[in-house]
Amino acid sequence: MSLKFTKMHGAGNDFVVLDGVRQSVALSPEQIRYIADRHFGIGCDQVLLVEKTQRDEADFRYRIFNADGGEVEQCGNGARCFVRFVHDQNLTSKREIVVETKSGLISPRLEEDGRITVNMGLPIFDPAQIPFVSDSTEVIQPLQVGNESVQITVVSMGNPHAVQVVDDVETAPVATQGPFIEIHPRFPKRVNVGYMQVVDREHIRLRVYERGAGETLSCGTGACAAVVAGIRRKLLDNTVHVATRGGTLSITWAGERSPVMMTGPAITVFEGEINL
Numbered sequence: 001m002s003l004k005f006t007k008m009h010g011a012g013n014d015f016v017v018l019d020g021v022r023q024s025v026a027l028s029p030e031q032i033r034y035i036a037d038r039h040f041g042i043g044c045d046q047v048l049l050v051e052k053t054q055r056d057e058a059d060f061r062y063r064i065f066n067a068d069g070g071e072v073e074q075c076g077n078g079a080r081c082f083v084r085f086v087h088d089q090n091l092t093s094k095r096e097i098v099v100e101t102k103s104g105l106i107s108p109r110l111e112e113d114g115r116i117t118v119n120m121g122l123p124i125f126d127p128a129q130i131p132f133v134s135d136s137t138e139v140i141q142p143l144q145v146g147n148e149s150v151q152i153t154v155v156s157m158g159n160p161h162a163v164q165v166v167d168d169v170e171t172a173p174v175a176t177q178g179p180f181i182e183i184h185p186r187f188p189k190r191v192n193v194g195y196m197q198v199v200d201r202e203h204i205r206l207r208v209y210e211r212g213a214g215e216t217l218s219c220g221t222g223a224c225a226a227v228v229a230g231i232r233r234k235l236l237d238n239t240v241h242v243a244t245r246g247g248t249l250s251i252t253w254a255g256e257r258s259p260v261m262m263t264g265p266a267i268t269v270f271e272g273e274i275n276l
């Protein structure tokens, strides 16, 4: 089977995007892992599949697969690339799109300057819905990781995130501690692990060890989760610029009953065809 694909990235978080509207695409976890493999395949953090939706209120369905082959609920940088993709491929001319994802509907908008703003919906704090095993709803919670107790803020942006505040993201234990928190037994569906350095009330630096992909150059839902966590910890204002290793995202959250808005770039790198 031969499959056309588009290679894209959003602030360095890279994707192989597949058109499941014009071609029929059904991939096994092994095929996803092969596509995502940086040595033997194309290479990416996530594979994104754009499909028709059955829901009247939505324009498309958008599915997300981590590099490890698992299908997940949400991907912020991917949502922006999705919008660029459906425009580049002439699948729609609408600038405001409603998209069905595994975690519900999100609404991205293509801005005049080419950047994309996504209404990422409401953050979720209920431990059972994240899911996170805890009797407490405290904003800051201790988590035992080996011999160490770390202070995390847990939030779901459709997908689960555990965010820590660190003095310096460059020296944060992303690669050494991240993998242990990702599979910590208190996160039954595993978790994305964020390390946030507060620069001032409107600027943070962020690194994320992603569930199913390892550290990525940027994580959109991770940026949303970090800003929400920082606002709940009273460290940040409502609009925050998030500097990642791959670029900057702007996140706005007006508080408890408001959706999180994310703005950032979406870049097409090349198109190709792969034999599976």
Ligand SMILES: N[C@@H](CCC[C@H](N)C(=O)O)C(=O)O
Pocket: 013, 045, 046, 064, 066, 072, 073, 074, 075, 076, 077, 078, 159, 160, 192, 210, 211, 212, 213, 216, 218, 219, 220, 221, 222
């Ligand atoms: N890179 C993404 C998140 C992708 C999914 C994540 N690894 C998970 O398993 O939840 C983003 O930009 O949000």
